[in-house]
Amino acid sequence: MKRRSDRTPDIYFWPRVKKSDGCWLWVGGKGNGYGYVWHDNRTKRAHRVSWEMAYGPIPLGLFVCHKCDTPLCVRPDHLFLGTAKDNIEDCFIKGRLVHRPNIERITCLRGHRFTGISKRGGRICHPCKRLRLNRHRRNKKLTGTL
Secondary structure (H helix, E strand, C coil): CCCHHHCCHHHHCHHHEECCCCCCEECCCEECCEEEEEECCEEEEHHHHHHHHHHCCCCCCCEEEECCCCCCECCHHHEEEECHHHHHHHHHHCCCCCCCCCHHHCECCCCCECCEECCCCCEECHHHHHHHHHCCCCCCCCCCCC
């Protein structure tokens, strides 16, 4: 039997997809409404893997959004790339948000503005990262010289 890393997408991805005239639904592992698959030695969302197989790597900081609003859909022509702002605007236009949010004012739970994008495309809040590290119960405060 081949190792996980040696398998091609035809072996592990497409057998877990139920194709129809509309959406191609993921029937493999699921969580939080999305499909998940083991790809490139880590767990990824199935629609992101579908995009990568069809169009290539996803640029840093971009989301793979659904035109069809079906989180389990992995059909490449139902997906599009967009920023967090594009994703929220799409959500508002389709009527899934009651009020249009002010995208430029999105903050973390403590009120800090997001200041960067992580390697995986998530948002980084540097003040909270520092606060979290400083407030850890096992964190020792170093004083004096070495």
